[in-house]
Amino acid sequence: MDFRHSPRARELLALLTGFLDREVAPREEAYHRELLARQDPWVVLPVIEELKAKARAAGLWNLFLPDRDHGGAGLTNVEYAPLAEAMGRSLIASEVCNCAAPDSGNMELLLHPGTEEQRRQWLAPLLAGEIRSAFCMTEPDVASSDATNMEATAVLDGDEIVLNGREWWSTGIGHPNCRVLIFMGLTDPAADRYHQHSMVLVPLDARGVSIERMLTTMGFNDAPGGHGEVAFEDVRLPAAQALLGGAGQAFGLAQARLGPGRVHHCMRLIGLAELALELACRRATTRVAFGKPLANLGGNRERIADARIAIDQARLLVLHAAWTTARALRLADGPDEVHRGVVARLELARYGAGRWGGG
């Protein structure tokens, strides 16, 4: 048992944290202040492109991508994890290092099973940080945590594929550089349940695609990427160019994509949690009430200890999940309750409970 990261991961982590401390952190507050003050926040401020150029020059680019031949850092998921955590402390670092969701997962899909043509058209500019992308698989009218509910369709018609449906929480679709999205829809209801859906590459300017509104979460618009509600009305595309990995392959692709993506996501959130705890501690040691720093009032020290323990446990659990292969990661995305249902099913299956449904 050895909890140390690999030499390559440690080396990149040192490089990355140095860059974040030196280049990103000092400019982040001004960035957010400027964005908040703008009438139109759906813009790329110059500082972002400037930092992207610096990150790329420093070799801190596409760190998430295991494939060195295509410009990735060649890291395993467990090696990338501490880098994702470090970037998670900043709200712009992932974009600056071209490691932001949903681009990272989309790039992996374009690499495998993307065709040469698809890679040329979409992967190359994504790897270069010239364009951004979105992913559309959540529908307003049904509980999308149950994939069998999906109502959006991707129907083959001769050598074309025709998309219809409505999606929301399409993250990143408001970004001015967003040019392409991946759409999931029902292609063949008669196929077995794991081969009914397809993934389709859709240029954002395709006829029939319209962003109807940008949503807010807890009152925030998360500009400039945001989360959109998108209508697809008879969007007609050449199937050979648009289909990702063939008709009916979406389920397998989604599992492969969501597994590593979830580790990235968790690690970024752990970085954010570390930042939150640091801010809380700084506040607790400097703010005074009733003659004492807040840290010495009531149960505040216990809260700090609980937060430290929770963060450390979460990090270890995610690293362990990243280290054990596909099984633990073979969870469909969705709400906590669904994830806990899967954990319970795996646990009960050890005692012969495999036959029962989801409770």
Place this chain on the structure above:
Amino acid sequence: MDFRHSPRARELLALLTGFLDREVAPREEAYHRELLARQDPWVVLPVIEELKAKARAAGLWNLFLPDRDHGGAGLTNVEYAPLAEAMGRSLIASEVCNCAAPDSGNMELLLHPGTEEQRRQWLAPLLAGEIRSAFCMTEPDVASSDATNMEATAVLDGDEIVLNGREWWSTGIGHPNCRVLIFMGLTDPAADRYHQHSMVLVPLDARGVSIERMLTTMGFNDAPGGHGEVAFEDVRLPAAQALLGGAGQAFGLAQARLGPGRVHHCMRLIGLAELALELACRRATTRVAFGKPLANLGGNRERIADARIAIDQARLLVLHAAWTTARALRLADGPDEVHRGVVARLELARYGAGRWGGG
């Protein structure tokens, strides 16, 4: 990062779980039933000695002890951890493999800093599983989680040391084979706070030592070891033979002893938690109410998932603590609240809060 246990640990774990499944588990229920049915439960039932002999013959003996020269298994703390977890699934396995608390910690103290004479007299029979031992540092009249509260005394008088005080929750003192205890007391109030107390080896039959009653926890007496309240009245011992590591050395010794001991303890409890979850799952899949197995009622699957996650997180945290050196383990024993206070102090110290007290 590598979460695998070492080859040596895995080999011993396989040997141990085989032994526990084959020899211990099938006899455990009968053992507890017989003990509960007895008027006098402060006995060693023959099955224990029989299993001890088998464990020793199988090389599953003194696994906790790092020192191979003295018959230990030569494992690091992180290698021993999975063995402690496996033994924790049984209420007798630790004793059967001569790895039970408080003997294990006491044996480490006798090895270092015990003298040749102390080792000959007490360590040898403990290592052989012929006698058992106790540790006395919790006093009824003061909050012992604050070591400065300690009222028991261990005063030098010529070449003798004289003990006075009252201790309780002295675990294992009711065992018929208990022959020796380690006593902690105040020797020199004028010394600095880390050199005021001493540890003293006390034969259980020393004049002035009396077990006044055995205590229960949640109604259980935990026989045959139990937890005793013990009075020390002018217990007079030759200092050279009785003092462990010299007068005033108790604080440092306690820290060294409690660190690894806490890892052992946590891992045993994780084993017990695994057993509890297994029993809950077996019950949940076989017991039926309202036409369904309990697992499919209400929030029970979420409870199972939460338990699985909590256990996995606790195990990872303990393994990580066992793997990082002394720092994280340098916690005084005591209630959760005190431990959380220490975690908070370490956390806040990163932001310059070192000057403040315990809140």
Place this chain on the structure above:
Amino acid sequence: MDFRHSPRARELLALLTGFLDREVAPREEAYHRELLARQDPWVVLPVIEELKAKARAAGLWNLFLPDRDHGGAGLTNVEYAPLAEAMGRSLIASEVCNCAAPDSGNMELLLHPGTEEQRRQWLAPLLAGEIRSAFCMTEPDVASSDATNMEATAVLDGDEIVLNGREWWSTGIGHPNCRVLIFMGLTDPAADRYHQHSMVLVPLDARGVSIERMLTTMGFNDAPGGHGEVAFEDVRLPAAQALLGGAGQAFGLAQARLGPGRVHHCMRLIGLAELALELACRRATTRVAFGKPLANLGGNRERIADARIAIDQARLLVLHAAWTTARALRLADGPDEVHRGVVARLELARYGAGRWGGG
């Protein structure tokens, strides 16, 4: 809205608390110490009979019974509630005032629908505190929180009724004065689900009744009443004398009995919680660690505040339930999860969800 108790309730409460402070509290610790010290704890110590006589003389007797004609105090359930709370602070007060479960509920059943003969034989000595009783409706082999699971039988055979089955958690059955129990069993599986079961009065010395063992809860035997596991083997009784309220009437009787009983039980527990909080506060203000009383360490004051709020809220909720008639009380007894299921069903029914099962 008026939160004051009625003048009659306040008058009795003052009388009762005076009696408890003066007569019961000073003798309670000695009582428990003596009981714990006995080899055989299944006894009525003389102090109990002495205190019963005093309580009866003081008019603090059968306070739970609404019916004044039969020696009850004539209180509504909401008036009795504060008296139950006051008695709950002591572990013997309910017995001393002849208000202990399960006698209180059994007496109500004997009053209605008991026959003249049943009242004469069993109600009279129960009201006089000369005998005690038990109630048997929980079976080891099935989840008894689902009444349709019940496997015990009460079969009519000519003018006799024949009982078979196994019950456990039969509270009070170990009491030396226990003479009678009420048994619930399946009489007519062909009847509608609310008329399948019967309640039967069973003398404890009836042929075929055997107490197989006394159980412990969290290690405690709760002597001298305790909780027993009881076998019923071809227990044959004259149906006219033994049946309570006619064959197939058990469901309705259980509902009527459990409603007020649950209020009594909750209020007693609230009294116990008040005592626990008082002991915690006394400890927190006198015990010192790290130079401060425990009350001033960490989050302890918040814990005290949370406990105070939780107790006050629980009391108000129970009083409100006692004040609103049967509906809220029409809950089958059983585990928390079942109760919460009923609350959720009532809540969802407001939005047309009545058709769905228990989830």
Place this chain on the structure above:
Amino acid sequence: MDFRHSPRARELLALLTGFLDREVAPREEAYHRELLARQDPWVVLPVIEELKAKARAAGLWNLFLPDRDHGGAGLTNVEYAPLAEAMGRSLIASEVCNCAAPDSGNMELLLHPGTEEQRRQWLAPLLAGEIRSAFCMTEPDVASSDATNMEATAVLDGDEIVLNGREWWSTGIGHPNCRVLIFMGLTDPAADRYHQHSMVLVPLDARGVSIERMLTTMGFNDAPGGHGEVAFEDVRLPAAQALLGGAGQAFGLAQARLGPGRVHHCMRLIGLAELALELACRRATTRVAFGKPLANLGGNRERIADARIAIDQARLLVLHAAWTTARALRLADGPDEVHRGVVARLELARYGAGRWGGG
């Protein structure tokens, strides 16, 4: 004990809920949609004035005010409570019925101890719903939950009073009709701690008052009232007209004002919680996933039951607090932790712990 509301409260409640169902609820969604769509949300939409006129005509006006001579409904706090709950289900009802905070508390202060002149100038238009008001007592630079921290000053200079300081979370100050605010500041640091501060009536257009920015809570601006950060720079006012209740009287006035206000606030939030639970139940019975309505998945029914119990308990606790006089309400406003500290202090004081500080 009687949990029924008074006939007068029930009559007004029926009138109010009928009005809310008929007039307010059908127009609320459109109102919020329109406000969200506006570039400038700091406006009074016509529907508000229209509904205010209808509420006033229906006698649903100034319900919070106990004083009938000044146009109040003549209700006690406990009678007003269910009306506040009913209004809390809507985000506009309190304003529509001229019962919104902070106006309600400010009107009570203007009534007592306001002078004839102060009533004429500010109370009359507030009672008529022609203007609105704000209350400023929270400072950005110090923890205002500890009143002794207050840094804003209200210094007498001849027959003038001069204000300096910075306040934030000044609720309602962004409302287009806001004309007056009440400012709290330090007047005499040499006085005893309960007589150091003054309350001052400040016209919003007084020279030296400037709203520096409007704040957001969880991303929401809460327009059109909002929460402002306000600078006071040498604001000079005639003391006789501006001082509320005399110099140094702020502490007593704040206690009197905050007590009833907190009951109003809690009851409105309970109304909002009821609405949230209703929406959750409607969703849970209509939304389907994995072949079942959400209500039948996992632990959702237990969550619904827990929410129902928590709401009922909170309501009973608030009603009980409203019914018992000043004592329970004599809490300084502020964070939960401070309130729990007060509850703990009261609890511990019963056991002689009065001398100790806040922990």
